[in-house]
Amino acid sequence: MFKLITLLAISLGLFLLAACGSDPTATSVPVPTAIPTATTPPDPTARPTATTAPEPTPTPVELTKLSVALDWFPWSNHSGLFIALDRGYFSDEGFDVEIFTPGDPSTVLQTVASGRDDFGISYQTEVLIAREQDVPVVSIMALVQHPLNSVMTLKESGIVEPKDLAGKKIGWPGIPSNEPLLESMLGSQGLTLDDVELVNVGFSLVPALIGNTVDAIVGAYWVHESISATNQGFELNIMRMEENGVPDFYELVIVASEDKIAEDPDVVHRFVRAVTRGYQDAIADPLDAVQLLKRLRPEVDLDIEIPGVALLAPLWATDNGVFGWQEDARWQDFAKWMVDSGRLSESTDPMAAFDNSFVAGAQ
Structure with missing residues (x-):
């Protein structure tokens, strides 16, 4: 009887041992499917692998908003500005630029001087008259080199x-x-x-x-x-x-306030650099410039602008190809003509009415 119990106990033990060995989901420790990498000493010179935690997405740089008040409705003469807007030249400089036609273009110098607008397009004559009336605006670049x-x-x-x-x-x-x-x-x-x-x-x-x-x-x-x-x-x-009796003058100029130039010269410099890039593109391909303008401003009449820009493009730069440059003599001669015609007093300094430094820095 004792032998029988002993045999049964041995048999039961073997049976249980066999059962435990054949069940893969019981208490056995999981076998890893890959060799652990923790046992390999890290290489301090190794570049991060794909398993490295991703770097956080950089926070987008907030663009500085600027406004540019036009002298008139958009036309081919403004195409360099719209090129700079469309091709990202303004955003390259950190700006979000609004180009608009004011309800009354004759107020451009006042809104720029007051800081309501950052930049504007006006006339050489108007700049001199405004300065005599203590409106502190300065021409920072010539848009057109000769009268239109x-x-x-x-x-x-x-x-x-x-x-x-x-x-x-x-x-x-x-x-x-x-x-x-x-x-x-x-x-x-x-x-x-x-x-x-x-x-x-x-x-x-x-x-x-x-x-x-x-x-x-x-x-x-x-x-x-x-x-x-x-x-x-x-x-x-x-x-x-x-x-016919009028000295050569700059038809249109881009203006900034004295305060803007004094307090934010870097903003003015970067703005002029972006505008210069836009007009360099327009000078290189005037037809493409007005077609881009048409895409952005559908009201533009290509039947006028295509033949017009062929006449206009050569007037955007000086004879040696510099966009925006202003000559001392041109301002002095024009101011003298205004004094002689009774439209300006001799106390107005024409040399203070323009600043070439930003154009020089943009070349």
Whole structure:
């Protein structure tokens, strides 16, 4: 009986031992499927592997908002600004730029001087007059190297030079700087403003001319309005200002306030650098520039801007190819002309009205 119990006990033990050995899910320790790497000493020179925890995503740099007030509705002359916007030249410099046409473009110098707008486009004449009136604005770069403003008449009118304007109605946009310009043109051939009738037609210059509301227009650009009239079937006579008693001048300039220049010179420098890149692209390929402008501003009329930019692009840079540069003599001569015409006092310093340092630093 004892032997039987002993045999049964041995048999039961063997059975249990066999059962435990054949069950993979019981209490056995899991066998790793790969050789542990912890036993390998780390190489201090090794680059992190894919198993390294990912680096946190960098926080995007917040762009500084800037505003640029235009002198008029967007057209080919502004294409370099829109190139800088579209191709990221402004954002490369850390800026989020708004380019807009103010409700009243004649207020650009005031809004820039007050700090409401960071930069603006205005006229050389207006900058000098503003400074005499203690509006602290400075031209930081020339947008166009020569005059675009001109006097235009219908080809059929026979009015081809200033003396022919005697007794005629001349439409103008109401911009104050146009008066001394016209006065000098008339004066070059013995006339005065009293010999003509000025009619404020706003910016409807071409409609007023081709509709015979007026006999001539001033304040119209020979690279724009003349093409608009031609496209409508009207040939024009064009009297260029610098050929009729007015010294050569910068048609448009980009301005900043004295405070902006003094307090944020780095912002001004980076802005000028981005604008320069935009206009260098526009000079290199004017057709592409206006097509980009059309994409961003669908209201742009390519029938005017394509032929117009071919005339305009050579005026964006100096004869040696520098965009934005301003000559001392040009400011001095133009200021003297304004003094002689009674529009400016001798106390106004033309050399303080512009600053070339930012353009020089952008080349």
